[in-house]
Amino acid sequence: MxxxxxxxxxxxxxxxxxxxxxxxxxxxxxxxxxxxxxxxxxxxxxxxxxxxxxxxxxxxxxxxxxxxxxxxxxxxxxxxxxxxxxxxxAYKNYLKFHAAALTFRNEGFLFIGHSGTGKTSLSVMLMQLGWHLLSDEFGILDKNTLTIHPFPRNIIIKPHHPIEQSRRNKFVDTIYRNNTKKIKIHYFPTAEFGAVQLKPVPLKHIYYLKNSISNQFSVEILKKYQALSLLLDHLNNPQLIQKTFLTFISSIFNNIQHSLLCLPDPFSLNEDQQKHLSENILS
Structure with missing residues (x-):
């Protein structure tokens, strides 16, 4: 067993x-x-x-x-x-965001965004550049310590991800219904792309993902009022901060950086562009 x-x-x-x-x-x-x-x-x-x-x-x-x-x-x-x-x-007292969560040298990053904004693609790209994955779908955050906790679900590869069919064929596939149609997905072990982080890490930066209409990425530092609506829009359990809302908001905006990341498909970037993106995220 x-x-x-x-x-x-x-x-x-x-x-x-x-x-x-x-x-x-x-x-x-x-x-x-x-x-x-x-x-x-x-x-x-x-x-x-x-x-x-x-x-x-x-x-x-x-x-x-x-x-x-x-x-x-x-x-x-x-x-x-x-x-x-x-x-x-099992994380009932933790905030849950619709986000990818990764770490580099024990610094934690949340990449918050709706479906289709590139969370999985970005996660795979960063893992291949030496980042460690906590989760590519659920950002689990301790509201008191602002640490990210692991949720290493297998990575779900969808048809638009440019993964060779020979690699897909090694793993279980099933039919998944999204908002508009049924698609075939494959469950990939995280080790196929890199390493995972199985211990909590301190949150350093939150990026809010937005699809770019160009083939270039851009990073924009957000003002507090701009980030607040985005943060709350992607929080699955806001009731956890009802009684401590002002304390939490003060903490997460005074101690954590917030930026908008306009992102093309990460797989459309060449190797140098991918490294440049990783460096910009860390800076």
Whole structure:
């Protein structure tokens, strides 16, 4: 059996799946924190079990049936999403932003933006330049200490990402419904692109992502009133700061830099441009 541990306080999720699914699950579901428990000595807070019977897969959470499907990839999709939900709840007292989170030399950066603004592409590009990933989708922030906490979900590669088909074919794919259509996605282990950071890091800078209409990137320092609306617009659980709003706002604007990053597709940049972008983000 394998297990995953994440959150604060930590939650441990146990995984028991048929041998025919084991490798696919290990390369699809939080691969960066997956560990093996050969002795059965690890106590799980949440136990997931997949069984195959009557020509279909049955997914159980703490012995309660949650999903059934004949397609193994759809069962893995359901399993992965339920674990994402569990680990988000394990950070119930932390602010959650729609953001990528990365670190360079123990300094943390949030890249906040709506879907389609390049969070995953930027994360992959920066990882290949030596940055370490905390998350490419959920920015988990301690509102008191302004530290970013890890959420190393596997990287979801979509059709527009210029990743070779031969690499995609090594990993589980499934159909994902976005706002307008169904698309095929692949779950890539984070190690395919670089390293992850599994300990909290202090937040240094918040970048708000905006698609650039040119093939050049630009950085603009934001005034507090400009950044505030963007910050709150991408905060998933604003109720956590209702009672301490002024204290939090004072802290995050007095201690943290805020900038607008107008970004073309990072993969459209040549090697020198990518390095220049990384250097500008750090400066």
């Amino acid at each position: 394998h297990y995953l541990t994440l959150g604060n306080p930590p939650k441990t999720v146990g995984l028991a799946v048929p041998s025919t699914l084991e490798q696919k699950v290990l390369t699809s579901v939080f691969s960066a924190i997956s560990e093996e428990d050969n002795r059965g000595s690890v106590k799980s807070d949440i136990q997931y079990t997949v069984r195959f019977s009557d020509n279909k897969y049955n997914l159980f959470r703490n012995n309660r049936l949650t999903h059934q499907n004949k397609d193994e990839h759809k069962i893995i999709y359901a399993l992965e999403w339920q674990i994402v939900s569990d680990f988000l709840k």
